């Protein structure tokens with residue numbers, strides 16, 4: 001691969017909803033690794049979140065598009081959303097490598113995902129096709145993270161680097177809980193995403209049916 005190879009970051013996630021933690025690590029990756037662009041890739045059927053209440057693909061995609069509006073190097077792909085079956089990262093990377101063989105791919109993730117990576121489908125293929133950029137999260141045990149990264153390097157010859165992004169202790173789960181409890185999420189998501197969530201009444205109540213006594217589970 002010559003010096004002119006394109007460098008593209010892939011920011012995979014459920015984005016239920018997208019928040020400033022996602023945007024911040026994508027921005028840091030873009031700057032630190034001099035990427036040409038970062039593609040946000042919402043999972044249609046996230047393999048490890050099948051028990052989670054997830055708003056529609058349409059809403060997650062719409063919120064992502066609002067979140068990246070006006071940022072010329074951020075793109076949103078509907079590839080995994082439109083694909084049948086579970087959204088396996090190795091398949092997405094094979095697809096992207098197939099259509100852009102001269103591109104260097106960087107897969108962006110939080111430290112919690114690094115910990116799980118060996119349990120993903122075909123981790124060896126993911127690590128062959130992409131350089132992993134890992135961001136520290138609020139609950140990250142640095143010693144453990146360094147050990148896991150070293151193990152991936154030794155076992156799979158993985159290229160894995162720690163991002164210098166500021167730590168932001170925020171999660172989609174926290175946002176969903178805040179909306180349900182009528183707390184503000186302003187400044188935790190881009191303003192247009194905040195508006196979208198409230199306009200469409202997303203996350204306001206659990207989809208779990210009431211129990212016999214009328215209480216929500």
Ligand SMILES: Nc1ncnc2c1ncn2[C@@H]1O[C@H](COP(=O)(O)OP(=O)(O)OP(=O)(O)O)[C@@H](O)[C@H]1O
Nearest residue numbers: 012013014015021109110113135168170171172173
């Ligand atoms: N605040 C954050 N700092 C660093 N990485 C993050 C942060 N929030 C999410 N990520 C990473 O972004 C990727 C996509 O995350 P995802 O869409 O599952 O959001 P989440 O906030 O982790 O969601 P949930 O709370 O529903 O589990 C994952 O690799 C996750 O580790």
Ligand SMILES: O=C(O)c1ccc[n+]([C@@H]2O[C@H](COP(=O)([O-])O)[C@@H](O)[C@H]2O)c1
Nearest residue numbers: 012013014043046047048088089120121
């Ligand atoms: O390929 C897999 O086996 C796999 C297992 C778990 C997660 N992923 C991907 O990792 C990204 C973050 O996932 P999540 O569940 O934290 O939103 C998202 O792009 C998922 O498709 C991929």
